[in-house]
Every structure is written in C-alpha cells, then in structure tokens.
Amino acid sequence: MAGWGETDQSSVPGAGTVAEASWIDVQCALSVLERLSSSELEEMYFGRLCDQTVPSEVRLPSRPESGPVARRLVLSVLESWDLHQHLEAGELLTSELVSNAVRHAAGRTIGLQVSRKPGWVRVEVRDSSRALPCMIMAEPRPVNERGRGLRIVDDLSDRWGADLLPRGKGVWFELKIRELH
Secondary structure (H helix, E strand, C coil), rough: CCCCCCCCCCCCCCCCCCCCCCCHHHHHHHHHHHCCCCCHHHHHHHEEEEEEEEEEEEEECCCHHHHHHHHHHHHHHHHHHCCCHHHHHHHHHHHHHHHHHHCCCCCEEEEEEEEECEEEEEEEEEECCCCCCCCCCCCCCCCCCCCCCHHCCCCCCCEEEEECCCCCEEEEEEEEEECCC
C-alpha cells in the first residue's frame, strides 16, 4: 500500500508503478479516484475483490462516503463466496474499520482487502498513518458518542489486530467460517 502522496498500480486508475510515476501522474491519478462516484468505485472494484486466486487491494478516497462503498463491496464478496451467515457482522465491522481510517488517518486514500484462507475470512483496511489503534476500556458512554468502534470489533470478530506496514498500517478482523466439503 502506498502512503499519502504515493501510488502504485494496484487499483488507482491511470497510475503506473511508483518508479515510473512522476508527482504529476500521482496527483492526477488521485484526482481521478476522488472524482469517481460511489457506484463507479463499486463497479470498478467488485470483480477484483471477489477473485480468491490473487490477493488484491482496492483504493478508496479517504472520505465518509467511502464507508458505504466499502460495506457494499464486502457484502458482495461475502455473498459471492456463499458466506451469507457473515453478512451482518462483515458489514458492521467493515464500517467500523473504514470509519476509523477516514476519521483518524491523514492520507488521501485507504486500502481495502478481503481474503479467504481455510477456516477464515479476513477484511483489512489500510491507511497511511503509523499510529496503531487502541481500544478504550472506559465505562460505556451514551449510545450517541464515539469511541466504541474497536470494542464492537473485539466483540463481533473472532480475532482482530493491526500491523505496521512500510508506509502506514493495516487494521483487520477475521471471522471463522465453516468450510463445506
């Protein structure tokens, strides 16, 4: 995942590799990405995330409108993989991770990955900040206040965590799945 002001060819339309791209190319590619509508982003990325043979990351603009896009993408992937029992948890947990990335990281984009390995499905949201998340253990606040997202992630996922990356971090959750043979 490229950090703020960088790009790679993973999913930004019109961008080459980091070595080939000039600063103008990077800014142009980010500008194109930021101008795409939610439905255009979903249409562009759906097939890429559903392909289990190649791990893939898609980029979304770091803006509140990307939350619903990420949720719908994850729902579509889970449905295409016949993991209907995990739709509700996958949607809610994705929403929490994307909201945190948009709210707390300073980058222009966030990355989204959905992967499957035997017995598990994993959703990861990447951003350009290297500040790791921490769960607030204080007394519960009124329902309308912020700060409970990671508690929800901890309660609903089978496991979750955060990994430092060369240019940021990835925060992920995993759900245990029953493989049918």
